[in-house]
Amino acid sequence: MQDLLYFSQQLINGLTIGSAYALIAIGYTMVYGIIGMINFAHGEIYMIGAYTSLITITGLASLGVTWLPLILVIALVCAMIVSASMGWAVERVAYRPVRGRHRLIPLISAIGMSIFLQNYVHLAQGSRNIGFPALIDGGFRFGEIGSFRMSLSYMQITIFITTLICMSALSLFISRSRIGRACRAVSQDLGMASLLGIDTNRIISATFIIGAALAAVAGLLLGMYYGSIDPLFGFIAGLKAFTAAVLGGIGSIPGAMLGGLILGISESMTSGYLSGEYKDVVSFGLLILILLFKPTGLLGKPEVEKI
Amino acid sequence: MPAHNLKHALFCAFITLIIAYPIVGLDLEAEGVNIILNSADAFTVAMILLAVVIVFLFQLFRDNVMAILQKIPRPLPKVEKEPMAENRRAKIESWVLLGFVVFALFWPFFVSRGSVDLATLVLIYVMLALGLNVVVGLAGLLDLGYVAFYAVGAYTFALLSQYTGISFWMALPIGALLAGLTGMILGFPVLRLRGDYLAIVTLGFGEIIRILLNNWTSLTGGPNGIGNIPDPTLFGMEFGRRVKEPGNTSFHETFGIAYNSEHKVIFLYMIALVLAVFTALVIRRFMRMPVGRAWEALRDDEIASRSLGLSRTAVKLSAFTIGAFFAGFAGTVFASKQGFISPESFVFLESAIVLAIVVLGGMGSQVGVVLAAIAVTILPELAREFSEYRMLIFGAAMVLMMVWRPQGLMPMRRIHITLKKQE
16 A cells, blocks of 8 residues: 555656656757757756746845735746747757758757857856745645655646646647647648748747747746756756657657656656666666667657658 | 848847846845845946847848958868869878977977876867767767767776776776777667767767766765776886886886976876877778778768668768777776766766867868867966856857858868869
8 A cells, every 4th residue: 555655656746747848848849840950958948947937036026026826927927938039049049040951060059059058047147056945835645654645745736737738728829820830831841831921930930939938837847846946957857858759759749748747757766666866867768768669759750761 | 221120130139138137137146045136237237238239230230241241251262172282282281280299299398287287188188079070070970978988988997997906008998999899889779860869869878877977886986986096107117206016117216317296297198199199090091991981971971872882880880989999098098197087077068078179170170170179178278267158158159160160160171073063
């Protein structure tokens, strides 16, 4: 009985982290689906989202705003705006000029951008990690057996619900709106879409903006969940989210959600049953195995190489 | 008239303000358990506004600025020379490299100890970059976990010396071979992946190696690293004041000169120099051998090369293994130079620095890579007050290179003839 409780606790933790990974993974998968490049700087956009939200929260606290939902909503909106602008600017500066060149050139440009952004925040805000106040305290506790007690914190519930809202909104946006339809068209065939009068540059910018805004949401949520942030914390999270995107099938939005959840669960199971230090090894090992044996991922479409 | 750019320029300036002000202009500071928000000093705010104005003006007069930039002649114009001229260029390149080496042989006797030490580090980076140049520049495989092989070389020496008391000269080939073997084992399954997937897989592999080194405390000492790695000896002569290993003699006693701690530094530098030259020569030979031609052929057109009967796996694997081999070489020298290694020295950033050297130098070109290694290592030392901006400038330089000159500062050019366009 205790084993079962322990297992469900790990499952809850995994789902929490996983749903946040899924939010970041959307950015990778949408960009890859449309222009076929790995946006290596996406993890940094997420980190900037976390910093902006912390700055907003601290600023609001010093202004005397105490009503929690208001603080969170304002922080979320500010983080989304800053991250989205950053995503737009990064695409304009570093990716658009090299679009369509050899595959490795945009990737190296993206790595350069990632190093640049890391050090941009590092220089501006210092390299030490800063504590993120736990604004949402408490939670449900149940199933007390022996010394073990299962818990589901309000923070975790917030993460689930926010992710759910964002994902539903994104699905609706992609399937119903004009821009969403254009996004799908461009990802199917960029050349044909532009022939039919779709402004592809605008759609690509929109993709970066959407991905960055979702990453900012994840930045606020995970920053609060972990309780501290530093300029390097986007790097590993970005890699994990990329793993999630590949796991689900890069280019596929439901795949990113599924991949994020699977990755989060496998990670929390590793730290629950093996050792917390090896959870990164497991996720990178998972990434390598998937790329080797099923490069299209779980829900991805096989890519036909045309000669 | 720049009027039609006004809206776009205003928008860009506004975006600049949004991405710069909250991060740079507001400063988070921990005060006990609380965090407070400070506004940055007036100078920083003024700089942000200056940046906004610059972006605005640039976007407003974009067409004019670009037209002016187009008129500036390129520093290295892409002229199609006759094959004979190209051949002479290759010869000049060899002479330049030789000049480098002669200069480097005599130089350390006239400068301070610190500079020689730094030069040793530069040479280690030269070795790493030459090795990565084979993988990225010649074979066109983006390896983001290159530092893993460097770590394998360094840790092989450190562990073997700790457990079996092996000497530097024994460890050098073992470390390099083990690194090469690791490269081969990793390369075998992953090399059939496409370019960007390969990059991510190697990146993941590099991280796995680092995490293992960090957590396998019983073997590697974890984050504390391994210390007391022996210095190299010259035919059994040690460079310390006293002889540590029985059976060895000390350098200053054998030659009857006063003990000087600089001897050791210069000796290490010489070892690094010899090995760097060795690396350069071996790779130069490889480039002219059929396998070297095959690397480039496969990089330029995979389908054509395969239909001509090149084995994709064998060709790519050879490049990957040779690159890893020389990283192991550099790692052994690094361990011996530092006398202490820990997983801290083998982070992703290190891979990125070596990659930046290769990219800046011009993929495939050896002279370019040597110059870039020198520039990347020495420039931050010269401008100490800017040293914290080093990585920022690095990142920006990588992006700018990709946008403006993806072939690098001194790209490699083969002797070739271009067909003239028919009128």
